[in-house]
Amino acid sequence: DVKVTQSSRYLVKRTGEKVFLECVQDMDHENMFWYRQDPGLGLRLIYFSYDVKMKEKGDIPEGYSVSREKKERFSLILESASTNQTSMYLCASSLQQYEQFFGPGTRLTVL
Amino acid sequence: TQLLEQSPQFLSIQEGENLTVYCNSSSVFSSLQWYRQEPGEGPVLLVTVVTGGEVKKLKRLTFQFGDARKDSSLHITAAQPGDTGLYLCAGFDSGSARQLTFGSGTQLTVLP
Numbered sequence: 332d333v334k335v336t337q338s339s340r341y342l343v344k345r346t347g348e349k350v351f352l353e354c355v356q357d358m359d360h361e362n363m364f365w366y367r368q369d370p371g372l373g374l375r376l377i378y379f380s381y382d383v384k385m386k387e388k389g390d391i392p393e394g395y396s397v398s399r400e401k402k403e404r405f406s407l408i409l410e411s412a413s414t415n416q417t418s419m420y421l422c423a424s425s426l427q428q429y430e431q432f433f434g435p436g437t438r439l440t441v442l
Numbered sequence: 443t444q445l446l447e448q449s450p451q452f453l454s455i456q457e458g459e460n461l462t463v464y465c466n467s468s469s470v471f472s473s474l475q476w477y478r479q480e481p482g483e484g485p486v487l488l489v490t491v492v493t494g495g496e497v498k499k500l501k502r503l504t505f506q507f508g509d510a511r512k513d514s515s516l517h518i519t520a521a522q523p524g525d526t527g528l529y530l531c532a533g534f535d536s537g538s539a540r541q542l543t544f545g546s547g548t549q550l551t552v553l554p
Contacts, residue, residue, distance in 0.1 A: 335484070366544075371451075373530065373546035374485075389541070421484050429473055429534035429542060433484030 334358070335434035337422055343440045350409040352437050354422030360432075362425045363405035365389075365397060367418040368436070374421065380405055412441045445469070446533055448545035455521055456553050463516045463548045465531035471543075472536040474507055474514045479528040479547075521552045 338353035356363065362381050366374040366389075376389030378397040386397050394416060398406045405424075409416055419438050423431040449464045465474070473492045477485035489498050491507035491514065498505045502525075504517040518525055531545045 340482075371546060374532075374544040376541060379541070423484070429475065429532075430487060430490055431542060432487070433477075436482070436484050438482075 335422060335424055335432055337420075337434040337437050339437050340435060341438050341440075343442065344409075344412050345442050346413060348409075348412050348441075350412050350439065350441075352407040352409075352420055352422075352439070354405045354407070354424075354434055355403055356405075356424040356432070357403065358424065358426070358432075359402065360424035360426050361402070362431075363399065364423040364425075364431060365395075365405065365407045366421045366423065367391070367416075368421055369418050377407065412439075414441050417441045446531055446543055446545035448529075448531060448548050450548060451546065452549050452551075454551040454553065457522055458520050459552075461518050461521055461550070463518075463529055463550070464513070465515070465533075465545050466513045467533060467543075468512065469533070469535070470511050471533035472511075473534045474511070475532045475534070475542070476505055476514070476516055477530040477532065479530060480526075485528075485530055518550075521550075523552045523554050526550060526552050 335356045364379040365377045380386045380399045396408045419436050421436045422434040425431040446467045475490045476488045479485040489505045494509045494511045496507045502519045506515050529548045532542045
């Protein structure tokens with residue numbers, strides 16, 4: 332079975348802090364994705380990556396950056412956290428582009 | 443921007459009832475997937491439909507892809523409390539977008 336793990340299930344940060352969210356997958360998938368999920372808005376794509384050191388902006392990249400130094404690891408960075416970034420963050424990986432496997436999510440609260 | 447609209451947004455039914463959830467778009471998708479998400483967890487893939495008119499069954503769940511590949515439905519027969527969760531449809535366009543577009547979800551509650 333594909334396993335996607337995320338570094339934290341719950342995280343509380345203060346406005347202005349730099350926040351790192353880590354995601355690791357163990358199935359040698361080339362494609363990795365970061366989404367945020369908010370009530371009534373569904374999943375919105377922040378960034379994705381089709382290969383090591385490669386990244387592409389999704390629908391809502393503002394305020395975020397990503398890093399993919401190794402194939403199995405995809406990090407999401409909030410350079411200066413703001414209260415409107417309070418959300419559930421979901422990482423996913425896929426071999427084919429459309430069948431994605433998700434991690435358990437990180438619920439981030441920015442105070 | 444491709445959009446997927448799901449209806450209803452919320453559904454609360456009694457155990458044993460049948461239900462249908464709809465996923466509609468004005469865009470054509472190469473494939474469409476359904477996921478289920480339980481509280482505090484990430485979405486889990488239930489099924490992928492690829493061919494227009496395709497019907498797939500997963501125990502009590504029946505998934506259908508519209509003939510024009512713009513819409514899909516999920517039908518649950520004799521719902522059980524274990525079916526409770528957020529159901530998400532997601533469409534994939536192999537052309538320009540190369541990304542999944544998610545619907546906003548249907549929150550299903552099945553009462554015992």
